[in-house]
Amino acid sequence: MGSTGGRRERLRVETTAEIKQVALKLMASDGPDAITLRAIAREMGMTANAIYGYFATRDDLVTTLINEVYTALANAVDTAWASAPAADPAHRIQTWARAFRGWALANPQGFRLIYGDPVPGYQAPEGGAAPDAAYRVCTGIAALADAAWPHAEHLYAGSDFQWPDFDGGLLSKVRPAFPDLPPAGVALALRIWGHLHGLVSLEIYGHLRTQTISPEKLFQEELAQLVRSLGITSEG
Amino acid sequence: MGSTGGRRERLRVETTAEIKQVALKLMASDGPDAITLRAIAREMGMTANAIYGYFATRDDLVTTLINEVYTALANAVDTAWASAPAADPAHRIQTWARAFRGWALANPQGFRLIYGDPVPGYQAPEGGAAPDAAYRVCTGIAALADAAWPHAEHLYAGSDFQWPDFDGGLLSKVRPAFPDLPPAGVALALRIWGHLHGLVSLEIYGHLRTQTISPEKLFQEELAQLVRSLGITSEG
DNA sequence: GCAGAAACTATACGCCGTGAAGTTTAAATA
DNA sequence: TATTTAAACTTCACGGCGTATAGTTTCTGC
CATH class of the missing domain: 1.10.357.10 (Tetracycline Repressor, domain 2)
Incomplete structure (x- = not known):
């Protein structure tokens, strides 16, 4: 079961944090316009659609x-x-x-x-x-x-x-x-x-x-x- | 030569005005985001690229x-x-x-x-x-x-x-x-x-x-x- | 060991701005 | 009037975007 502290949970939290962090970095450097799923995913070595696992839209x-x-x-x-x-x-x-x-x-x-x-x-x-x-x-x-x-x-x-x-x-x-x-x-x-x-x-x-x-x-x-x-x- | 008042000139002015007018209409109804060349052109029965004849970008x-x-x-x-x-x-x-x-x-x-x-x-x-x-x-x-x-x-x-x-x-x-x-x-x-x-x-x-x-x-x-x-x- | 869920990718659609090349149409010239 | 020329416009293409759908891998709990 999903007890707190599981490896899965930890990774999930970390990835969520990284998405936000990367997004904020993009925003700070290139303005709010630069917050795009594809750019974030690119930065993270992922596919844009992977982000949908963490944020609905x-x-x-x-x-x-x-x-x-x-x-x-x-x-x-x-x-x-x-x-x-x-x-x-x-x-x-x-x-x-x-x-x-x-x-x-x-x-x-x-x-x-x-x-x-x-x-x-x-x-x-x-x-x-x-x-x-x-x-x-x-x-x-x-x-x-x-x-x-x-x-x-x-x-x-x-x-x-x-x-x-x-x-x-x-x-x-x-x-x-x-x-x-x-x-x-x-x-x-x-x-x-x-x-x-x-x-x-x-x-x-x-x-x-x-x-x-x-x-x-x-x-x-x-x-x-x-x-x-x-x-x-x-x-x- | 391109004397003022020529048919060509007149059409040009009119089209330019229409582009701006349509753009403003889109903006008023759907916000500044709605100002897209394609939407304007669509509204005018034209191609988006045609607008490049009137505005560089x-x-x-x-x-x-x-x-x-x-x-x-x-x-x-x-x-x-x-x-x-x-x-x-x-x-x-x-x-x-x-x-x-x-x-x-x-x-x-x-x-x-x-x-x-x-x-x-x-x-x-x-x-x-x-x-x-x-x-x-x-x-x-x-x-x-x-x-x-x-x-x-x-x-x-x-x-x-x-x-x-x-x-x-x-x-x-x-x-x-x-x-x-x-x-x-x-x-x-x-x-x-x-x-x-x-x-x-x-x-x-x-x-x-x-x-x-x-x-x-x-x-x-x-x-x-x-x-x-x-x-x-x-x-x- | 295995069922199932979670994480992730691949593909596709329609939107966008824009560059390059081609076509039609109207004006200018000889 | 016939021909040249330039303007107006279209078509095609590229790379970007959000996101829906379906498929694949990987980890977890029993």
């Missing part, structure tokens, strides 16, 4: 890769967040943001895989099953907003955001972790998130390349501005 | 399409900008932003084509020759910043942005049109741009779908916040 493989890469991103920002003292929200938020940009610059193809059009023809699994890592990143963003909320609350004094009646999204999972965050706090979270994602996305996709101001400096300045505009004294 | 066609779509976007936001009175910068900026989001929502595939990974394997022409429309949109963003600058100037009091020594980007073309905009004004422009692009990009790519707050409302609120944070009294 190419899209399944891509979905797994997205999860994997997404997890790496989540780890990077979570680590940065945890490393900064909670007592200094400005510094903490900036640390998170720098980790996000830093990871994106170090893994531009991974960023494209997660946030852009990934592989040609790829269709995300429709179940709406967002990867665990998406939930983690979402939680991280909520944590940013939670840290900023006491300072920024006054900005949303006149707003009338409401919790939705039905809630099938990430929100319902993340919400319990931040009981003090009101509906307008989600708007705040998305504001921060949109801002950071926008800048990094423009940079990764080269739409900032034609601006000759250093993206690095611009980003730092934007962070300072962001933190200041939220009413938190900047120190980072 | 598929990437050439895609480049042309990007230009075309980009121009449509530029027209949309320019029209919106011109339609709002210069005397009310808050309203004007919001009108521009709403036009941007509105166009993106109406042409999501076009947005992906311009700002995302376009067609599988597509490589932008390396000459760095940004399309004219990119210049126009860039000018539009600069106009936003120019309108906001008098109000937002104080935010950049402590900054030391400098014009770069060498300037090969869009910046050098756009700068002369806004003589009153200092280097920090570019940072302001990119701040606004990053913010808007980030939100719209997240919405188009579905990363806001799992948030149950209405993207429409969120965007409106963000606009109000943005304008307010720039020190302009909101009226829009």
Whole structure:
């Protein structure tokens, strides 16, 4: 029977890992487009069809890769967040943001895989099953907003955001972790998130390349501005 | 000789236009991935190779399409900008932003084509020759910043942005049109741009779908916040 | 030792971009 | 008008892709 630790099982796990690893290597060197079953198999000295023993379709493989890469991103920002003292929200938020940009610059193809059009023809699994890592990143963003909320609350004094009646999204999972965050706090979270994602996305996709101001400096300045505009004294 | 208006010339122009039109139709209905020479030719009752008489490669066609779509976007936001009175910068900026989001929502595939990974394997022409429309949109963003600058100037009091020594980007073309905009004004422009692009990009790519707050409302609120944070009294 | 499953290959189909060569058609020229 | 020429287009071919089907080898549990 299939007891754990059998030779068969071990080989299977190893081959699965190798497929993913080779795919990630191809992606890192030649972009998401290079993730093809035939190329992976070629690299491994196999036939493309052999991969079907490990992943039902190419899209399944891509979905797994997205999860994997997404997890790496989540780890990077979570680590940065945890490393900064909670007592200094400005510094903490900036640390998170720098980790996000830093990871994106170090893994531009991974960023494209997660946030852009990934592989040609790829269709995300429709179940709406967002990867665990998406939930983690979402939680991280909520944590940013939670840290900023006491300072920024006054900005949303006149707003009338409401919790939705039905809630099938990430929100319902993340919400319990931040009981003090009101509906307008989600708007705040998305504001921060949109801002950071926008800048990094423009940079990764080269739409900032034609601006000759250093993206690095611009980003730092934007962070300072962001933190200041939220009413938190900047120190980072 | 090939005088303009010859039958030959006319047919050529018409066929070229039809190729582009069919390609755009395919893109709008099935996404940028659907832009294939064979599909276009099939639709036109031709052979794929016939298209090579009009475009050197598929990437050439895609480049042309990007230009075309980009121009449509530029027209949309320019029209919106011109339609709002210069005397009310808050309203004007919001009108521009709403036009941007509105166009993106109406042409999501076009947005992906311009700002995302376009067609599988597509490589932008390396000459760095940004399309004219990119210049126009860039000018539009600069106009936003120019309108906001008098109000937002104080935010950049402590900054030391400098014009770069060498300037090969869009910046050098756009700068002369806004003589009153200092280097920090570019940072302001990119701040606004990053913010808007980030939100719209997240919405188009579905990363806001799992948030149950209405993207429409969120965007409106963000606009109000943005304008307010720039020190302009909101009226829009 | 042997049945059966798992891993893998071979073959094939239809899709793609594109190069080379051949054919039809329309314009230009003498 | 007859002939040359070039443009428009097709046909055939190659290598790439995902993947379905069927066949082959290899390992495992009884």
